[in-house]
């Protein structure tokens with residue numbers, strides 16, 4: 001019996017070389033100093049990825065990637081499919097945690113100088129993994145196909161469309177047509193379940209292959225400098241002196257990954273899966289659409305930066321950041337590795353986290369987003385309704401119901417994403433107001449499809465009544481004859497000067 005088993009084992013061993021594989025992976029020697037809590041984030045990221053694959057496969061069995069069915073299939077998972085909501089919750093929190101522990105991993109690698117010689121490629125493949133993971137987080141949010149997802153894609157497409165030369169082609173490729181519908185959803189579905197995870201798997205194996213090949217970065221000592229000529233020998237010396245098999249120092253990884261799993265399960269059980277939120281309904285403008293956590297800071301930056309700086313935020317800044325990330329191991333290839341002797345690196349980390357943290361905080365609590373229900377629930381102050389004609393009062397109601405105040409304040413009450421409208425009639429004429437409401441522009445949604453002509457007329461009548469009693473409303477210059485050259489105090493019809501945002 002024993003010999004038969006042994007023979008079977010040998011048969012496989014001769015073909016698979018498992019002993020050799022073990023020696024080269026789990027058994028390969030690493031510096032003993034790397035058995036530290038700081039070195040556990042890499043394996044935690046991998047664990048998250050495995051959770052995403054397993055839960056993702058289950059979700060894909062029930063999910064229908066069509067604009068008409070997607071939302072419904074998620075509700076089915078939430079309420080009808082046994083454990084469907086657990087899978088959704090694990091997938092959502094797994095994704096959030098994956099981004100978080102990956103950032104921790106990257107920060108540790110950066111502060112420990114692990115990107116320096118000879119691990120440049122390990123760093124570069126890690127940067128690709130970062131991009132792929134963020135791509136998965138974004139495309140995953142689209143899978144929900146609720147209002148947040150819909151407007152997220154809309155904004156993404158608007159940004160993409162501004163890429164010089166190829167913008168329109170890229171957007172068409174992603175959306176599969178002029179509207180965000182099933183064509184767009186199937187494309188994001190292929191990205192989310194085939195292209196991005198497939199690429200991630202490939203790059204994870206490259207990344208791990210490089211980690212095995214070039215060794216895990218030893219705990220740096222202050223004052224010990226990396227030199228290309230001597231480092232390999234130095235590392236070899238460490239392995240000789242204090243090398244231990246990788247499998248012998250994984251106890252902290254096991255504990256850290258156990259805690260991670262507990263956190264994800266706890267968040268799933270106590271907070272639950274995210275959404276789906278309000279169903280995507282293109283004609284309905286949702287001013288409070290907001291992205292998932294990893295993108296909230298970008299959302300805040302986009303809302304807070306002055307109008308016209310989007311090009312900087314969405315193209316120039318990411319291009320510089322990506323270039324800096326990828327070029328890092330070549331810009332700083334040798335020298336000091338210990339963070340205590342690298343004040344600039346510490347400053348970069350602190351400033352980055354502070355910036356992202358503050359922007360995320362702003363995105364959660366800012367008056368322009370995303371919990372804006374309070375504004376539209378509050379009635380407009382009496383003095384801004386008093387003495388109005390019935391049509392104007394009707395307009396005030398439209399103003400309230402269309403949630404204009406989520407973005408616009410009247411008498412200081414309301415959101416600040418758009419200008420305060422307390423005295424808008426002194427700035428804009430009736431036709432300009434109609435145009436602004438119907439066409440939107442400059443980060444304001446177009447309301448043409450959501451308002452009947454009567455509603456638009458009433459709304460604009462109300463807006464025209466918003467001026468201080470002693471200041472007359474702006475009127476059209478048409479019909480008022482003036483000598484050529486004399487400047488008119490009122491804007492010209494068509495509103496090119498005041499409202500044009502193109």
Ligand code: HEC
Pocket residue numbers: 287307399402403404405406407408417418419421424427428433436437441442443444445447459463498499500501
């Ligand atoms: C998502 C936020 C948002 C919503 C919702 C919104 N707006 Fe706006 N609105 C803006 C922004 C941003 C601007 C500034 C546009 C620009 O700079 O050209 C603006 C500009 C305007 C202006 C021109 C004001 C000026 O002084 O130039 C008017 C009038 C206006 N909005 C009316 C409305 C009305 C009426 C509604 C509801 C039907 C509404 N808005 C809903 C964001 C919004």
